[in-house]
Amino acid sequence: MQTTDQLETLLAGLNDPQREAVTYGEGPLLILAGAGSGKTRVLTHRIAYLVATGAAQAGEILAITFTNKAAAEMRERAELLVGRRVRAMWVMTFHAACARILRAHADRLGYTRQFTIYDQADSRRLIKRCMEAANVDPKRFTPAAIHSQISDAKNRMRDAEAYAQMVGSYFEQTVANVYTGYERELHRANAMDFDDLLGRTVNVIELFPEVRSAYQDTFRQILVDEYQDTNPVQYRLLELLSGERRNLTVVGDPDQSVYGFRGADITNILSFEEQFPDAAVIRLEQNYRSTQTILDAANAVIANNRGRKEKQLWTELGEGDPIHVRELDDEHAEARFVVGEIQRLVDAGASLSEVAVFYRTNAQSRVLEDTLVRAEVAYQVVGGTRFYERAEVKDAIAYLTLLVNPQDAGSFSRIVNSPRRGIGVTSVARILGYANTLGASVWEVAAEPASVPGLGAAAIKAVGRFMETMVALRERATSGEASVAPLLGAVLDQTGYLEALRAERTIEAQGRIENLEELVNVASEYDATEGEERSLSAFLQQLSLVADADTREDDKGVVTLMTLHNAKGLEYPIVFMIGCEDGIFPHSRAIEEGALEEERRLCYVGITRAQRDLYMTCARQRTVFGAHGYAVPSRFLGEIPDSLTDRGEQQARGRAGFRERLTSWPASGPAATAETGGQSLRVGRARANPEPPAFALGEDVSDSKFGEGTVIGLEPGGIVVVRFRRDGSERKLLSQYAHLSRR
DNA sequence: TATAAGGGATTTTTT
DNA sequence: ATCCCTTATA
Numbered sequence: 001m002q003t004t005d006q007l008e009t010l011l012a013g014l015n016d017p018q019r020e021a022v023t024y025g026e027g028p029l030l031i032l033a034g035a036g037s038g039k040t041r042v043l044t045h046r047i048a049y050l051v052a053t054g055a056a057q058a059g060e061i062l063a064i065t066f067t068n069k070a071a072a073e074m075r076e077r078a079e080l081l082v083g084r085r086v087r088a089m090w091v092m093t094f095h096a097a098c099a100r101i102l103r104a105h106a107d108r109l110g111y112t113r114q115f116t117i118y119d120q121a122d123s124r125r126l127i128k129r130c131m132e133a134a135n136v137d138p139k140r141f142t143p144a145a146i147h148s149q150i151s152d153a154k155n156r157m158r159d160a161e162a163y164a165q166m167v168g169s170y171f172e173q174t175v176a177n178v179y180t181g182y183e184r185e186l187h188r189a190n191a192m193d194f195d196d197l198l199g200r201t202v203n204v205i206e207l208f209p210e211v212r213s214a215y216q217d218t219f220r221q222i223l224v225d226e227y228q229d230t231n232p233v234q235y236r237l238l239e240l241l242s243g244e245r246r247n248l249t250v251v252g253d254p255d256q257s258v259y260g261f262r263g264a265d266i267t268n269i270l271s272f273e274e275q276f277p278d279a280a281v282i283r284l285e286q287n288y289r290s291t292q293t294i295l296d297a298a299n300a301v302i303a304n305n306r307g308r309k310e311k312q313l314w315t316e317l318g319e320g321d322p323i324h325v326r327e328l329d330d331e332h333a334e335a336r337f338v339v340g341e342i343q344r345l346v347d348a349g350a351s352l353s354e355v356a357v358f359y360r361t362n363a364q365s366r367v368l369e370d371t372l373v374r375a376e377v378a379y380q381v382v383g384g385t386r387f388y389e390r391a392e393v394k395d396a397i398a399y400l401t402l403l404v405n406p407q408d409a410g411s412f413s414r415i416v417n418s419p420r421r422g423i424g425v426t427s428v429a430r431i432l433g434y435a436n437t438l439g440a441s442v443w444e445v446a447a448e449p450a451s452v453p454g455l456g457a458a459a460i461k462a463v464g465r466f467m468e469t470m471v472a473l474r475e476r477a478t479s480g481e482a483s484v485a486p487l488l489g490a491v492l493d494q495t496g497y498l499e500a501l502r503a504e505r506t507i508e509a510q511g512r513i514e515n516l517e518e519l520v521n522v523a524s525e526y527d528a529t530e531g532e533e534r535s536l537s538a539f540l541q542q543l544s545l546v547a548d549a550d551t552r553e554d555d556k557g558v559v560t561l562m563t564l565h566n567a568k569g570l571e572y573p574i575v576f577m578i579g580c581e582d583g584i585f586p587h588s589r590a591i592e593e594g595a596l597e598e599e600r601r602l603c604y605v606g607i608t609r610a611q612r613d614l615y616m617t618c619a620r621q622r623t624v625f626g627a628h629g630y631a632v633p634s635r636f637l638g639e640i641p642d643s644l645t646d647r648g649e650q651q652a653r654g655r656a657g658f659r660e661r662l663t664s665w666p667a668s669g670p671a672a673t674a675e676t677g678g679q680s681l682r683v684g685r686a687r688a689n690p691e692p693p694a695f696a697l698g699e700d701v702s703d704s705k706f707g708e709g710t711v712i713g714l715e716p717g718g719i720v721v722v723r724f725r726r727d728g729s730e731r732k733l734l735s736q737y738a739h740l741s742r743r
Numbered sequence: 744t745a746t747a748a749g750g751g752a753t754t755t756t757t758t
Numbered sequence: 759a760t761c762c763c764t765t766a767t768a
Contacts, residue, residue: 065757066757066758067757067758068757068758069757070757093757093758094757094758095757095758096758117758119758120756120758138763138764139751142752194758195758197758198758226757229757258755259755259756259757261754261755261756262755262756262757360754360755361753361754361755362754362755363753363754363759363760366759383756420744420745422744424744424745425744426744427744544758545758546758563754563755563756564755565754565755565756565757566755566756566757568757569757587754587755588754589754589755590754590755598755599755602755623759624753625752625753625759625760626759626760627759
């Protein structure tokens with residue numbers, strides 16, 4: 001118990017509802033936190049308050065988020081309030097908490113504690129295999145469609161058996177068949193997918209009363225962030241963990257529920273009061289982020305949704321500037337407008353890092369990127385291919401995974417012929433099939449390749465050599481020596497993986513090598529961390545739950561580009577929302593499926609990211625999938641009152657296109673100056689400095705691997721494009737690494 | 744068994 | 759337009 005002074009310090013600077021939320025006593029609590037209303041602040045202060053008043057020990061707090069980034073932020077900010085006691089708290093994602101619980105109890109469900117976690121791509125590969133096994137026509141149903149159906153079933157706690165009970169169409173019957181096989185194969189591989197982490201945790205808690213009561217005792221206080229994004233399993237999990245005590249604090253904003261398409265159930269937050277009739281509800285409506293104009297626009301748009309929990313955001317920050325709405329000719333003009341405007345703002349003193357551009361679909365970034373590159377404005381794209389999704393990184397991880405989980409057929413088939421060892425798909429299928437027949441693990445079967453029926457002599461030899469290497473590596477991995485980085489180095493080396501990449505000597509291969517070096521760095525960092533049990537399998541589990549090496553940098557002085565979905569939780573002084581056209585945003589598929597309200601919430605999310613300046617643009621014509629089309633401004637634009645925008649002003653001038661032309665970027669010429677009155681261009685970080693080319697265009701060259709060829713292109717960064725005579729191939733080589741010589 | 748040409752799809756994605 | 763995957767071929 002702390003002194004009153006200390007408690008007062010905790011509460012200082014909080015507004016009334018925030019203070020009420022922080023100090024609320026026992027029982028369920030729903031905090032409806034509007035955008036920018038300080039919900040993380042409330043959560044962390046509540047955590048500190050609970051500890052300070054003795055309502056819970058640090059070790060009795062479970063604070064759940066959806067992303068690692070949010071968990072890290074919460075942990076940091078809680079540490080500022082409670083100090084090192086934060087170490088005892090469970091501040092982590094749903095999946096990480098479940099993985100931790102399962103590492104202790106998965107054996108009760110027939111898994112080992114080294115179980116592998118399959119990410120979406122792993123799952124999809126397995127689904128595909130199961131579809132083949134069940135003779136499903138891949139033309140008729142895609143693995144993605146089937147996986148999403150299975151995932152949806154898992155989110156609703158329907159196992160394969162329950163699903164099969166209620167099929168109503170041929171598609172569902174097909175899914176049921178694949179689902180059954182998929183579950184069997186997952187379990188055989190001692191693997192769980194992301195959905196299983198949640199579902200199996202629920203299973204273990206439901207099935208074993210002693211496990212249940214242990215965790216119910218441990219977690220005296222449970223707090224959940226972004227509650228509007230929870231799905232039915234997560235609800236069940238919270239219900240089980242909070243137990244009789246029901247000290248459950250959930251924070252969220254139903255208007256920011258934008259993940260319904262992946263199973264999030266907005267009714268969790270909308271019906272919280274029915275599910276917990278004694279719940280207190282606190283609304284945080286004061287916004288500390290945006291101007292009143294921006295908030296009014298957001299309020300106006302979201303008001304068109306039905307069945308909401310009413311909420312009116314307000315601020316003391318003042319009215320601010322009107323929202324800039326622009327209609328441009330096409331996506332190129334739109335991009336030029338955005339870039340020109342960014343340059344104008346920068347000239348007026350803004351920093352590029354204050355600017356973000358949001359779009360509905362990733363494909364929209366391309367035109368914008370081209371325009372930014374031409375204008376030499378530095379930018380970063382958030383999302384896209386992530387570090388741990390790169391093939392070489394996944395390969396390296398699969399090698400390690402197979403070493404700790406020799407049952408993992410997925411990892412085995414991923415790397416057995418990577419690098420090429422002359423073990424093709426047929427041979428792999430024979431090995432997997434034989435393992436299936438025997439009910440043995442892939443490892444055991446591969447260790448005796450000669451006994452696999454139908455395996456050719458060459459394949460037997462190749463598999464034998466592969467397994468020789470793997471057995472040696474496994475001995476090393478299980479010898480009790482805990483350092484991961486040296487082991488990873490040995491894997492990359494002894495399996496010939498690095499050698500094969502080096503032999504390619506292409507710019508792409510060089511990039512892959514660098515990625516692998518980065519992975520070794522990640523491993524070294526892991527090796528150096530203190531506390532907790534460090535082991536290869538713990539490392540791998542940690543990796544599998546960190547999808548992104550979080551590439552976004554806030555202070556790099558670059559413009560940030562991302563999808564609206566990725567924008568959730570962020571804020572920028574200046575925001576551009578591009579492609580505000582019906583069919584793009586709201587997306588045509590969403591319109592077809594009647595998912596307009598979720599699109600509108602996405603619009604609400606986008607608008608409320610802006611602190612000071614908000615631009616919304618649309619194009620009259622746009623090329624989609626290579627086809628020209630005319631576009632209509634987004635219905636969401638129409639939902640914003642004209643009085644909040646500069647549309648009237650634009651019309652009053654009677655020359656809507658005039659200003660655009662003034663600030664637009666000339667269609668060509670990288671060094672062109674914007675026609676904005678002769679200001680000098682602010683140029684961002686140069687993207688690549690061309691080195692003096694070692695080779696000249698048209699020069700005849702010779703490469704030790706590809707033979708003779710001709711230089712047909714030179715690109716910045718010392719990249720030489722060569723067409724080789726032998727096979728007519730065009731390859732990009734990095735002159736610095738390539739074994740290239742003049743003839 | 745490994746590489747080249749055709750065909751079809753194509754939203755968003757915290758883990 | 760583009761990417762990915764299947765199919766055809768050396």
